[in-house]
Amino acid sequence: MRGNFGRILLVELRGDRVAVEHVPLAPQVYRAFVGGVGLGAYLLWRFAPPGVDPLAPAAPLVYAFSPLLGTPLTTTAKFAVLCKSPLTGRISDGLSSSRFAIAAKRLGVDAIVVRGALDRLSWLHLDEDPAACRAVPCPAWAGLSAHELSDMASKQGLFRHVSAVGPAGERQVRYATISNDGRHAGRGGAGAVLGAKRVKAISVRGAAVAGVADAAGVQARARDLAARSAGAATEKYRALGTAANLETFDRLRILPRRNFQTVSIGQAAARRLAPEGLARAAEHVRESCAGCTIGCDHRYGGTRVEYETQFALGPLVDVDDPSRLLAAAGACDALGLDTISVGGTLAFAMECAERGLVDWPLRFGDDIVPWLGAIARREGLGDLLAEGTRRVAAAVGHGSERFACHVKGLELPGYEPRAMQTFALGLCVASRGADHNRSGAYQADLQPGVDRYRADVARAPARVIEAEDHAALLDSLILCKFLRGAIREPWREGAELLTMVTGLSQGEGDLRRVARRIAAVRHAFNVREGWTLAEDRLPDRFFDEALEDGASLRRADVAAMVDAYHAARGHVPHGGPDERLRRELELDAWLTDTPPLQAPASLG
Structure with a gap:
């Protein structure tokens, strides 16, 4: 087998010591889960004790690589980070592009599992030689942004590529990110999990190469994909990036504003926040992720801006000044805050203040940069806001839960579900909570011939x-x-x-089963950690308050779609996989309490 090393690195943090060992992976694991979020979901199932507190030492943090990582194939310099989310209590997986990904796989492993905790804030160095792995106390690094840390360490010759947390991760803000060469594994709070282990940064050193089974074939396909990645299908991303969506979504009236109270900021405001307006406010440059031939990374004044950041730090909190938006985005990067969750939490708090439910000095349209610092440092009101929308709503009470815009505790992304009803279902059932990346169901609503204002119970689940x-x-x-x-x-x-790449022959049908198996393991993990069907719902606002054009959701329609989805997935009512799905995907062989990572006998 090529493309993989057939083992993981298990890292145990114990006070001031680090214990490291290589644990073998059987080829059947790769056939069943491939790599990335699939492999990571399996490892999380195996290493997370049932019911573990996400911030407890026993809670694992998983870095999972893919067999394509390290090849010349475009856009493959990525890795997955998985944990039990401290924000939702459910599975969380994030992806990050970076040269750290390439360097980490050269440790000669296909995943890193970190458990335990250190006594003091430390730098964790991982080496291809387990005996050279170590934890070095770094109290002077407390409070540094990941960029400041990386720049300092590079100048001092300590390491070149790093995965690190900012101040928010150190203080276990529940939606803190992990930064990797300036790119973030953002949603769900993986940064809080790493911070709880008192790890400020992870560096890696290795020279292992997994190789590929068909070098000529991979080179030819790499050239082909690179050519296609520079074609018409990706032109929008190269020219303007996802920031171009904001003006379009405003025109389509699916751009949430003021905590999802309305769906448009108006043409003039949309123009100010669109790429052209941002470019007038700050110098614009285009960059690329490591190993990428698309080049969608658009930066304004040095700050990377994508649609979700625009939405969450702009219309959602009613900010239409591009300079303020860019300042907030830069602060989130430096502090290590997920922009969607922090914007959603602030927007909810602003509405609570606007309604007179609380006496907080927060108003729509405010400069939010000072609040971002207070949240990251857990100062004053920032300590509560660091807990996320669901916990803030529980503290406020007075019926505020009905307009607390989250699913399973994860704040909603920038699409209006009352006007995108297939996506409304996608939000309800997504394994990590309100999500647009693990379920691109919004694309179905924007297809020709789809009535996005109607709940299609018959076709939406499929x-x-x-x-x-x-x-x-x-x-x-x-x-x-x-x-x-x-x-x-x-x-x-x-x-x-x-x-x-691997030499393991797999067909289309095999990969479709892999995808379904990944979905089943994610769902089984959530069931084990306490999921119930009641979690698969949107806040009352989306049912009780129609949009200006009359668009609304009906509870009965959404409930019917959710039930039909779980039936189509093969889930028993209020539970995990049914017997047919377990048999078809051989789930009983994987979802067991046998020693981690041994090839199940039935698959051997």
């Missing part, structure tokens, strides 16, 4: 399942979702790529 499975494929390979328009037949091409 559309959501297909979107989830497609995302699971890309996130396990790992390929950037911006390639989706350039890859014409993802299941076939994905199977061909895996065969070329």
Whole structure:
């Protein structure tokens, strides 16, 4: 087998010591889960004690790589970070591009699992030689941004590439990010999990190379994908990035404003926050992720801006000044805060203050940069806001829960569900909570011939399942979702790529089963950690308050779609996989309490 090393690195943090060992992985694990979020979900199931507190030492943090990482295939310099989310209590997985990804795989492993905790804030160095791994106390690094830390360490010759937390992670803000060469694994609070282990930064050193089974085939496919990635399907991302969506979504009246109270900021305000307006406010440059031929990374005044950041730090909190938006985005990067969750939490708090439910000095349209610092440092009111929307609503009470915009504790992304009703279902059932990346169901609502204002109970569940499975494929390979328009037949091409790289022959049908198995393991993890069907719902606001054009959701329709989705997935009512699904995907062989990572006898 090529593309993989057949082992993981298990890191145990014990006070002031680090114990490290290589744990073998059987080839069947790769056939069943591929890599990335698939492999990570399996490892999280195996290493997370049932019911563990996400911030407890026993809670694992998983860095999972893919067999394509380290090859010349475009957009593959990515890795997945998984944990039990301190924000939701459910599975959380994030993806990050970076040269750290390439360096980490050269440790000669396919994943890193970190458990335990250190006594003091430390720098964790991992080496290809387990005997050279160590933890070095670094109290002087407290409060540094990941960028400041990386710049300082590079100048001092300590390390070149680093995965690190900012002040928010150190103080266990429940939606803190992990920064990797300036890119973030953002949603769900993985940064808080690393901070709880008192790890400020992880550096790596290794020279291992997994190789590929068919070098000529991989080189030819790399050239082909690179050419396609520079074509019409990705032109929007190269020219303007996802920031171009804001003006379009305002025109389509699906751009949430003021904590999802309305859906438009008006043409003039949208123009100010669109790429052209941002470029007038700050110098614009275009960059690329490591190993990427698309080049969608648009920076304004040095700050990377994507649509979700625009939405969350702009219209959601009623800010239409591009300079304020860019300052807030830069602060989130420096502090290590997920922009969607912090924007959603602030917007909710602003509405609570506007309604007179609390006496907080927060108003829509305020400069939020001071609040971001207070949240990251857990100062004053920032200590409560660091807990996220769901916990803030529980503290406020007075019926505020009905307009607390989250699902399973994760704040909503920038799409209006009352005007995108297939996506409304996707939000309800997504395994990590309100989500637009593990389920691109919003794309179905924007297809010709789809009535996005109508809950299609008959067809919406299948559309959501297909979107989830497609995302699971890309996130396990790992390929950037911006390639989706350039890859014409993802299941076939994905199977061909895996065969070329690993030498393990897999077909389209095999990968479709892999995607379904990943979805099943995610759901089983959530069930084990306390999920109930009652969690698969949107806040009351989306049912009780119609939009200006009359668009609204009906509880009965959404409930029917949710039930139909779980039936189509093969979930027993209020529970995990049914007997047919367990048998078809061989789940009983994987979802067991046998020693971690040994090849199940039934698959041997």
